[in-house]
Structures are given as C-alpha cells and as structure tokens.
Amino acid sequence: MEKEIIVENEIIVSQPSEPQILAPMVLDWADLTEVDRTADEDCKDCD
Amino acid sequence: MSVGHLRYQPEVGVLLRRMQTAPFSQRQRGVFLGTLPDGYGFSFNFEEPSGVKLLHPILYRWLKEVGNLSQLSSASPEIRSAVAELSRNPHSAQKAARLTVWLHVINGCNFACHYCYIPHLSRFVSREEIEKHSVGRENINPVLSNLIGYCRAEGIPDLHITFAGGEPTLNLPLVEAFCREALERNNGVRITFGMISNGSFDSDELAPLVKRYDISISLSADGFEDSHDRIRFELSGRQKVGSWKKLSKNVDLLVGLGIFPYFLYTVTPSNYRQISEFASYAHGKRLGFRLSLVRTRIAPTSDIQVAMAEELSRMYRVFAETLDPELPILRYASFAEWNLYRKKYAPCTSCRKYFAIDASGNVASCQMRMDRTYGNVVSEQFSAIVSRVRSDPANATLSNPEVRQGACIKCEFFHVCASGCPQHNLQATGVMDHPSPWCHTYGTVLPEYIRAVARQLQRAVYHRKR
Numbered sequence: 001m002e003k004e005i006i007v008e009n010e011i012i013v014s015q016p017s018e019p020q021i022l023a024p025m026v027l028d029w030a031d032l033t034e035v036d037r038t039a040d041e042d043c044k045d046c047d
Numbered sequence: 048m049s050v051g052h053l054r055y056q057p058e059v060g061v062l063l064r065r066m067q068t069a070p071f072s073q074r075q076r077g078v079f080l081g082t083l084p085d086g087y088g089f090s091f092n093f094e095e096p097s098g099v100k101l102l103h104p105i106l107y108r109w110l111k112e113v114g115n116l117s118q119l120s121s122a123s124p125e126i127r128s129a130v131a132e133l134s135r136n137p138h139s140a141q142k143a144a145r146l147t148v149w150l151h152v153i154n155g156c157n158f159a160c161h162y163c164y165i166p167h168l169s170r171f172v173s174r175e176e177i178e179k180h181s182v183g184r185e186n187i188n189p190v191l192s193n194l195i196g197y198c199r200a201e202g203i204p205d206l207h208i209t210f211a212g213g214e215p216t217l218n219l220p221l222v223e224a225f226c227r228e229a230l231e232r233n234n235g236v237r238i239t240f241g242m243i244s245n246g247s248f249d250s251d252e253l254a255p256l257v258k259r260y261d262i263s264i265s266l267s268a269d270g271f272e273d274s275h276d277r278i279r280f281e282l283s284g285r286q287k288v289g290s291w292k293k294l295s296k297n298v299d300l301l302v303g304l305g306i307f308p309y310f311l312y313t314v315t316p317s318n319y320r321q322i323s324e325f326a327s328y329a330h331g332k333r334l335g336f337r338l339s340l341v342r343t344r345i346a347p348t349s350d351i352q353v354a355m356a357e358e359l360s361r362m363y364r365v366f367a368e369t370l371d372p373e374l375p376i377l378r379y380a381s382f383a384e385w386n387l388y389r390k391k392y393a394p395c396t397s398c399r400k401y402f403a404i405d406a407s408g409n410v411a412s413c414q415m416r417m418d419r420t421y422g423n424v425v426s427e428q429f430s431a432i433v434s435r436v437r438s439d440p441a442n443a444t445l446s447n448p449e450v451r452q453g454a455c456i457k458c459e460f461f462h463v464c465a466s467g468c469p470q471h472n473l474q475a476t477g478v479m480d481h482p483s484p485w486c487h488t489y490g491t492v493l494p495e496y497i498r499a500v501a502r503q504l505q506r507a508v509y510h511r512k513r
Contacts, residue, residue, distance in 0.1 A: 007148070011116070023101070023103055023508045024103065024128050024133035025102070025105065025106045025126075025128070025132065026101045026102060026106065026133060026135075027100065027508065028098045028101075028135070028377055029098065029500070029504055029507075030388075031136065032511070033509055041306060
C-alpha cells in the first residue's frame, strides 16, 4: 500500500509502506556501506 | 531581538554579548531517541558519539516504554544484546596516526573571492606571473625531507599533503614535482595527496596528474550558476567572467575519466537559497559535497541566521525522504566538521596533527592563520616549529581541547559541533573557546541532520529488501 510522505505541506514522494521489515534490532550506516570519515578530522573549508 | 540565548542588533549584525554563557542546548548530554515512520526509531549518543542507530520497532518500543536501562536485566536476551549494540562504534578501531599538512604551493589566485582569508594573497594573478608567487623549486626537497623526517621520528606512519593556494592548479608542474619527490623520498612513510581547487584548470593537464598520484580533488563552490559566478570569477580586462561554466565543464570531463571530485560549498547569506539546486546538480552526477558556513569577521544578523537555519533544516528534511540511499548524507551532503562517529572537543586537529605551510615555507597552525607563523620548514626542524605552535598560549584551545572551559562544554551538542571553527570564533568574538557566531544555525540544523541520516538509513533498508 502506498503512503504519501508530506514535508513542509508539500507532498514530496510516495513510498510503499512495509508492514514487516527484516532489519536487525540496531543498524548503523557502517553496516551497509563504508563511509570514509577520515577527512573530518581536518578542516575542509576551502579558500 | 533575541535568538535563543544570543542578542543581536539586526541593523548592524554585530554580536553584542560576546561572553556568551549559555550553551545552545541545555538538555543533559546523553542518548537521544527519535521517532521514524512505521514504528521505527533512531538513537544518537551525544556524550559518546558512535553513529546514528536505526532501531527496530521492537527495540524502540521497549526503550520508550521502559525509559531507563536499569531494567535491562529483566529484558529478553535479544533486547539486552541490542542495547549493547547502541554504543558500538564501527569506526572506533585505532586508525594509524597521520600528519596532515596544507601546503600552499602558490600564494596567488586567478580569482578574488571576497571572503578569502588567506593573508597577502595576490589576486587575479595571470598565468605568466605564477612562478614568482610559487614555492621555489629549490625548497621542495628541504620541505619534504623535513616533514618525512618528522613523521619517522614521531612514529607517524601517514603523511597527507593537501595542495592549496591561492589556486594550486595554476602551477601543476610544481605540484607534480612535489608528488614525484615525495614518493621517491618517502623513507617508509605512506604519503597521500589532496588538492583544493576553484575548478578553473585545464582538465587535460590535471587529470593525468590526479591519476598518476591518486590525488583527491575538492572543488570550491559558492552557489549555483549565477550565484556562484557573483563570488567566483576571473577578470578579462575589466570584464568579470564567471567560473561556473568552466567548473561544470571540468566536472563532466573529470567524471568521464573516472575522477570524482568532492565539492566544498561555502554557505553565505547570498547563496543559501541555491543550495538545493546545487545539491540536485551534484547528486545528479553522483558527487558529494560538504557545506561550510562562511567565516567572516562580522557575525551574521539574527534574521539571517534564522532564515539560513530554516532553509538548511528544510533541505535536510527533504534529503531524508528523497536522497538516494546509495548517496549517504554522511558523505554526500555533509555539514561543517561534524563527525557522528567521533567524540570531538575541537572541530579539527589544528596544532595537533594538522598544520599549514605557506609558499615561503612558513608554518602556521592552519590556513585561517597564515598571518601568524612559527618558523620556516625550509630552514628549521619541523619538530621545533610544532613545539612552538603547541606551547603558544593563544593556541591552548586547539593544542589541548579536552581542558576547554567555555560555555560550549555544557551544551548537549558539544561533542559533535565543538563550537565551530575556533579561529572564526576568535575573529568574531575575541575568544577562541567560545560559541560560534553561527551557534543558532548549528544548533538548529544538527538535530535535523541526525534525523535525516537515520531516515535515509531506514529507506536504505527498505530499498535493500525490495
């Protein structure tokens, strides 16, 4: 069944509602993908 | 007019209460729980940041109903195991120590961006004048030998050199000479390279260099199309020539060659309304960006801060629902120096693991403070210079950030925000250990950012299960 997601009074997207999701109890982005955070140690502001 | 705990005079945009005593969020720092659709929740530990956790409905319901972990012993083994997972930091493994150096190989730029803080920069430099603004070739060996020697003496296995300027691509033969010599003389130190450019280069000249030395390319953007061109332009005679067209053409050329630049977007009061358009452009090419709030001496007015915070918050709410889960917000729409996996006391490692060197070899604590140098790496041991940087009382907040005393240490968001750029705080308020002039914006956006990261993760799970 589709569900409308409303953001800021605008309908942004329709997404299917998943009644039963087989996800672990706790999930982190690192469990899905390798996001390199090394660069965050240093100021990346440009000139 | 007041915004939270700050008081501004909107007509002059000057922060009056320079010694701000109240943190942005006075909630006790700990684990925050938030709600997502379909019964899911998310958590984030502001005291010990270890990443945003998506919580299965069963766990989220238990956490909301129980409310405190003293009842954990009576919970099911599944719940107990899950609660332990909440504090797992997948990036906690000790990474190899690394020294990062911003090497300003040229003190000249073909642009003249109004907010550029590099002191004594020669602006609108023509290509014919490049050599006189560049690091002398005779200094390449001494600089590299000194840095590599320091790393070996200190047991630092990694050295990262970020080529900066001015505009480093104005002298690519010099950059190549640095890379070539660095790898020839590395003496067991692993050396990697980055470069920050305004995007005005010749791709035919840059691309082979990038490929040969695996240089990470960051491109500066200050808006989208016209708004970018209002800040970033060259001069042809007296005519301003915007740089967006060339930048975007170069982006396409680089991507076509399998080189994926990262954008650094400086958010200003004149371009914040174009961030969404810019984001669509970058994400359409599967490229990521980091947003940084402009660091000007004059604090933003309260009206501007409120407007910018609202727009940024709105944007992250939209990303939460629409950004392709293959483009994680954490990387493809990152904000400031926020790292949700690291407990910060300062936003960067300036004075500890990161320094800046100008085209003459003078060493500063970072590229924001090239006006204050501590020695010359061409003629003096880097270790002696580093000692001087760290022992300067003016750098105490950066050299030893864990002993900070300012208002921010009481803020719920401290270990992520860490007060924003300390040099900016110093310029705007006179004190380094002080809330950022952008405190309201940071504090308003951070919860939205965290929720967006969680919601996108939930959508990634849905996407994966189809």
